[in-house]
Amino acid sequence: MAGTPLSRGFPWHLSNYRTMAAPTAERPVSMEEIAALAKRRGFIFQSSEIYGGIGGFWDYGPLGAVMKRNVKNAWWHDTVELRDDVVGFDSSIIMHPATWEASGHVAAFHDSMVDCRVCKHRFRYDHLKDTSRCPDCGSANSFTEPRNFNLMLKTSVGPMEDTSSLAYLRPETAQGIFVNFKNIYQTARKRPPFGVAQIGKAFRNEITPGNFTFRVREFEQAELEYFVPDDGHDMEAFHEWVERRKAWYANYGIKPERLRFYELKPEERPHYAKAGVDVEYLFPWGWGELESIAHRGTYDLEAHMRASGKDLRFFDEATKRRETPLLIESSAGIDRTMLTFLVDAYEREMSTDPNGKETERTVLRLHPKIAPVQAAVFSLARNKPELVGRAQAIERALRPHFRAQYDEGNIGQLYRRQDEIGTPFCITVDYETLENGSVTVRERDTMRQERIAENHLLQYLEERT
Numbered sequence: 001m002a003g004t005p006l007s008r009g010f011p012w013h014l015s016n017y018r019t020m021a022a023p024t025a026e027r028p029v030s031m032e033e034i035a036a037l038a039k040r041r042g043f044i045f046q047s048s049e050i051y052g053g054i055g056g057f058w059d060y061g062p063l064g065a066v067m068k069r070n071v072k073n074a075w076w077h078d079t080v081e082l083r084d085d086v087v088g089f090d091s092s093i094i095m096h097p098a099t100w101e102a103s104g105h106v107a108a109f110h111d112s113m114v115d116c117r118v119c120k121h122r123f124r125y126d127h128l129k130d131t132s133r134c135p136d137c138g139s140a141n142s143f144t145e146p147r148n149f150n151l152m153l154k155t156s157v158g159p160m161e162d163t164s165s166l167a168y169l170r171p172e173t174a175q176g177i178f179v180n181f182k183n184i185y186q187t188a189r190k191r192p193p194f195g196v197a198q199i200g201k202a203f204r205n206e207i208t209p210g211n212f213t214f215r216v217r218e219f220e221q222a223e224l225e226y227f228v229p230d231d232g233h234d235m236e237a238f239h240e241w242v243e244r245r246k247a248w249y250a251n252y253g254i255k256p257e258r259l260r261f262y263e264l265k266p267e268e269r270p271h272y273a274k275a276g277v278d279v280e281y282l283f284p285w286g287w288g289e290l291e292s293i294a295h296r297g298t299y300d301l302e303a304h305m306r307a308s309g310k311d312l313r314f315f316d317e318a319t320k321r322r323e324t325p326l327l328i329e330s331s332a333g334i335d336r337t338m339l340t341f342l343v344d345a346y347e348r349e350m351s352t353d354p355n356g357k358e359t360e361r362t363v364l365r366l367h368p369k370i371a372p373v374q375a376a377v378f379s380l381a382r383n384k385p386e387l388v389g390r391a392q393a394i395e396r397a398l399r400p401h402f403r404a405q406y407d408e409g410n411i412g413q414l415y416r417r418q419d420e421i422g423t424p425f426c427i428t429v430d431y432e433t434l435e436n437g438s439v440t441v442r443e444r445d446t447m448r449q450e451r452i453a454e455n456h457l458l459q460y461l462e463e464r465t
């Protein structure tokens, strides 16, 4: 949906603030703007850029690597660490190829594609709005017949490159959990209902990667496979996970009006799935899927039991029988979630400085747990050793508790830089600090500044992050 207003006005009635902001007309943000900021500030770079890049692969820069880790930590903390019914897991990217035969990926994990005979461009058939005319060169009736294209990336294992060494880079992390189900429940001493969580790389040879890091060929997934006994409470478990995921996005500040939980109709779900909800975010180009939550029944475990001949059932104390549990899956893309945080947090607004000069600022209103830097410490002047030394000492003292950074230079420019990377608090050391031990703390969203005693800084930041 082009032209979605993604910039909000600023509450300009806060006239007692040193810097006062005036509201701006709502203005849509483009993916180009997000990508430009991501590159300029070191969040995301094109992979192998010096060689012209490679389609569908991206690198996370110094700030991006930290932010992505924060997104993963936020998911892991809430999904695993805060729960006693979920255990963690970390399986290999390359698995026995029989895994992908059994799971159905070899036979059915494909997209339909067509080529334009004139301009040679390739398209996903289901992405074409009009199949009679090429959207790139405008030629009419130039498409080849649609044909299936398997999305799994292939490699070979061992010194011989023949069919016996063929292996796949996993297109989802979940299968590592399914094939290990018995190992996991035995060693973790769990019985359904319980969950297994994993964050890891997945690969898909997408026909048309695009929309920055939204559709890529190498990405990370955060998957939660929750196993429940077949005792009539499975739909409750499904709805509980949907609610938990709603709460997760809300906790980290994603704007509710740009998030929707789309309930899949029976004809939109795989035949074995009893229920499905797609979590979607309103990106500059329209709604895009961030996560899928699905009730997958016994499909996955039964497929592996059939193919391997191994028993993956558990002993159910209630029925006194070996049972195959039902599966509720929540599968989120980390790269898409991070992109969502960037788009959702991005705002441009006019602000008026104390001299009445109008300037535009770009600000990322990231949640403090997601922001790559939580507190930036500045020295008012870079050529005053007593100020620099004091500021650096404060930054070092904050470092064990917060993601802190020291910088020096023109304070206005420093604020601008920290606004753009989403730093919630900036702390400035000036001559008053030397006299009475107070520092200026400037809050990102309101631009409000207040003086805080240096020895109260830790508590001040703890309360606000």
Ligand code: GAP
Pocket: 171, 172, 173, 174, 204, 206, 213, 214, 215, 216, 217, 219, 221, 223, 289, 290, 291, 292, 329, 331, 332, 333, 334, 335, 336
């Ligand atoms: N195990 C279930 C599963 O993999 P999926 O809907 O195919 O389900 C789950 O993928 C999530 O993985 C998606 O919602 C998306 O966030 C992420 N994802 C899938 N393909 C992706 C791609 N090409 N680029 C980035 N993220 C992708």
